[in-house]
Amino acid sequence: MAGSKSAALRAPQAGDGAAHTSRPGASDIHARLQNAILEHRLLPGTKLGEDRLADIFAVSRARIRQVLTQLAHAQLVEIVPQRGAFVACPSPEQARDVFEARQVVEPAVVQRLIATLTPAKLAQLRRHVAAETAARLAGDQRAIIRLSGEFHVLLAELAGNSALARAMRDLCAVTCLIISLYNAPTRHSCRSDEHAELIDAIAQHDVAKAQQLVREHLAHIEQSLVLWPGEGGDDLESILRE
Template structure:
């Protein structure tokens, strides 16, 4: 990733054609979803400025946005770190998903629109293509995003925002307590859920979704730990 040329002003150093904070947020979010940034990885302001070719104020605004979304934790006098859920929070996240997602998919399966079915089918095609190409990080990200697409398909923006945060926390949890074998959702379970939705079978769709979430949770090793990374330029510069 090329670094922009700095321009001195009366305040901070800024960079020509620098990306806004939303792009920085999306890059870091994507790296977390792909489990390239491990929980508890320090996000140094200086390294982020170097990586994105921006000034500190823009990085700080991005970090505040990421903190508000639960993706990072901000610590006084220590800086920003990728959020690191503990065992208790891991249980809370899956409990929350079991409360929200089964009724969501039941509602969707009762009367799915053609647009909703196309949205989910197109997404599963992307998952399948990434698996065929053995693009592991892309498979991990797309597997998580299938669940945000379910919320998007019913057209409820509030639930979509909640699901984005829950799916992100789940990715952090799997990155922390999971193995490489269960880093993404099992190959055919999303397809089975979509088939039940297409068949307008709410009970089957709900049953499959519950089984799917339990499958993910059962694959976690709550004593495992993933080491934080420090090469932000390499990770974020290539996302």
């Protein structure tokens, strides 16, 4: 078990043995934990013991605690008093809240991006979608998951509003957890052709179409999740008050 957790946390390109030549800083540990969570190598509910993580990264427990607190602020980690830290497990209700928030935020992101669009930004978006397509062709599941989420963060970063970008980073990270919890088997988080269509609408400065596409895209992701067990069968109030 310890071996598999070490493997999940190791940077994919780091060579065995060579990775221990220097102690990783807090930001490096943060990035490795975050990537392992976002790529679904560490699954929701996984215990993140301070001692084990301190051993794995060869740093103090205080440094681990600092990183876990940061990840808790980003809602990727849940800290339970007396029990420790776990990879967060968003509830179906939290998942629906996240998609409702994204339906509000992302049309605004797209509008602002079109207003500030440059050829360089457009080229960067097209390069990103090309990387997504390459990952799909290679069957690289980890890269597909990560790049799908990063596409939406990139839209917000290129839109040039730092508050929107920060909100999108948090929303996309939680979405990644939600997908690993509730996605129907064999479904992907984002359909690559929908990203390409969205970029075409952005390139044409067609705000209405781009906003419609982004809303539909988010609805497709939400529909691919299993968030509605029993179609409201757990709504005791409406069932019992009849």
